Amino acid sequence: MSRMPVMFALLGLVCGGWLAGCGGETASDAFDTRPVGTLADVAGLSQRDDLNVVFILIDTLRSDRMSSYGYERATTPVLDYFAARGLRFENHRAQSSWTKTSMASLWTGLHPQRTDVLTYRDTIADAATLPAEIFQAAGFKTVGLWRNGWVAPNFGFNQGFDYYITPSARLAPSALRQKPVAGRIEGTDIDAIYTAIEFLRANRDERFFLYMHLMDVHQYISTQETAIFGDSYSDAYDNAVRWTDEQLGELMAEMFRLGLAEKTLVVVASDHGEAFGEHGSEGHARDVHYEVVATPFIVSFPFKLDPGLVISQPTQNVDVWPTVLDLVGLESLPEADGKSRAGWLIGDRVADVDPVSISHLDRSWGQPKMDANPIIGIEQGAYRLIREVNHPEKDRLFRVDSDRYERTDVAREETDALAKLQDRAKLYLQGTTPWAGGAPEIELDDLHLRQLRALGYSIED
Numbered sequence: 001m002s003r004m005p006v007m008f009a010l011l012g013l014v015c016g017g018w019l020a021g022c023g024g025e026t027a028s029d030a031f032d033t034r035p036v037g038t039l040a041d042v043a044g045l046s047q048r049d050d051l052n053v054v055f056i057l058i059d060t061l062r063s064d065r066m067s068s069y070g071y072e073r074a075t076t077p078v079l080d081y082f083a084a085r086g087l088r089f090e091n092h093r094a095q096s097s098w099t100k101t102s103m104a105s106l107w108t109g110l111h112p113q114r115t116d117v118l119t120y121r122d123t124i125a126d127a128a129t130l131p132a133e134i135f136q137a138a139g140f141k142t143v144g145l146w147r148n149g150w151v152a153p154n155f156g157f158n159q160g161f162d163y164y165i166t167p168s169a170r171l172a173p174s175a176l177r178q179k180p181v182a183g184r185i186e187g188t189d190i191d192a193i194y195t196a197i198e199f200l201r202a203n204r205d206e207r208f209f210l211y212m213h214l215m216d217v218h219q220y221i222s223t224q225e226t227a228i229f230g231d232s233y234s235d236a237y238d239n240a241v242r243w244t245d246e247q248l249g250e251l252m253a254e255m256f257r258l259g260l261a262e263k264t265l266v267v268v269a270s271d272h273g274e275a276f277g278e279h280g281s282e283g284h285a286r287d288v289h290y291e292v293v294a295t296p297f298i299v300s301f302p303f304k305l306d307p308g309l310v311i312s313q314p315t316q317n318v319d320v321w322p323t324v325l326d327l328v329g330l331e332s333l334p335e336a337d338g339k340s341r342a343g344w345l346i347g348d349r350v351a352d353v354d355p356v357s358i359s360h361l362d363r364s365w366g367q368p369k370m371d372a373n374p375i376i377g378i379e380q381g382a383y384r385l386i387r388e389v390n391h392p393e394k395d396r397l398f399r400v401d402s403d404r405y406e407r408t409d410v411a412r413e414e415t416d417a418l419a420k421l422q423d424r425a426k427l428y429l430q431g432t433t434p435w436a437g438g439a440p441e442i443e444l445d446d447l448h449l450r451q452l453r454a455l456g457y458s459i460e461d
Contacts, residue, residue, distance in 0.1 A: 037303030043346040046329025052264040055211045060218040062273025063296040075241040078249040085304035089297040089315045097292035098285040100150040102271040106317040109336030112360035113431040116439035119365045124156030127435035131321045132160030135209040147215040167191035189216040197254045270295040288359040288377035335434040356380045385421035
């Protein structure tokens with residue numbers, strides 16, 4: 001397959017293509033052979049016996065760096081196209097700013113306190129039910145392609161997958177492997193994209209659930225062609241987002257070639273965002289401010305909607321799998337904290353009463369000799385509390401209805417709201433796992449520790 005950008009090589013674009021804005025029918029509209037659907041078709045997904053699910057997790061992707069979420073740069077033309085003809089959740093949050101804690105919550109539908117996966121030795125309990133197990137029991141072939149060591153099989157993330165593998169790091173030319181800011185792991189997402197395409201070709205006549213965990217945004221990888229926004233730290237991130245978006249264009253184009261686009265639900269999410277000094281730090285896994293927990297949630301249907309749907313009511317990663325499983329007509333995750341939002345798409349527009357969004361990071365996650373040091377983000381109504389559990393005198397409160405990026409602490413002025421959310425944080429921390437014993441712990445050998453440190457994290461033995 002040519003490495004020329006898909007929006008030119010496959011669609012012959014002059015303007016528009018995957019990109020919007022040229023007026024009239026764009027090249028991408030002509031290329032998109034999916035029928036036009038309705039909300040009745042959304043409701044009917046659960047009755048289909050030919051539906052596949054592809055879940056794309058773009059590690060470290062913050063939603064406000066995507067043009068479909070209002071960013072001024074055209075970082076995500078491919079995702080923009082499918083979001084505009086599908087479903088986009090506009091006000092979505094992750095459960096942590098560290099991959100393992102966040103992904104444990106996403107897969108189980110449980111908040112971090114209830115998964116108990118809070119430090120680097122914690123694993124998802126065998127007693128937990130993961131979506132792949134539900135798909136597997138329903139007769140789907142289940143395959144996971146992962147490139148982040150925090151979701152490795154020994155941490156329990158392989159439950160329910162027929163095959164759970166790291167793509168071989170052999171397909172990407174060395175010229176594409178720029179030195180990443182946050183450490184280095186072998187290969188690039190090209191390896192995952194090509195492996196996924198081979199899987200699609202070999203299994204096009206079977207029902208499947210395919211999970212892809214992409215890492216090039218985390219690693220700040222891009223090419224000369226996609227490095228179009230500059231060379232600062234922040235620019236490099238945007239370039240990597242653009243590069244990853246192009247790779248997804250390759251995948252989506254192949255799905256159209258194989259006739260799979262008309263029978264596949266594609267879900268896009270992220271585990272956390274990335275900080276660029278907004279609150280004194282860069283990267284992630286340090287706090288739970290807006291920039292590290294604002295993530296996308298996009299669904300592309302086996303048909304295109306005109307216009308696409310945008311849900312502005314608050315949602316979280318714990319809602320992702322209750323929603324998707326509901327859409328495809330499979331049983332839900334047991335005892336999940338998250339809720340299905342499928343009803344919002346077919347006429348049930350009743351929002352939650354006073355919804356609460358929770359993010360949680362134990363800052364001792366990489367230092368087993370330290371006592372637990374949790375920081376909790378609790379958002380309810382107009383306010384968001386950043387709770388320093390060990391040092392409540394440092395709690396910060398923000399009016400997120402008017403201060404989205406959490407720049408002005410109003411804790412001293414808004415004492416009633418502060419006390420209310422502090423009580424809510426205390427209640428949250430009383431949560432326990434639905435199974436006995438909490439999260440099992442494992443010891444990591446030197447090789448595995450080195451592999452995890454290659455991601456750029458500081459981990460003590």
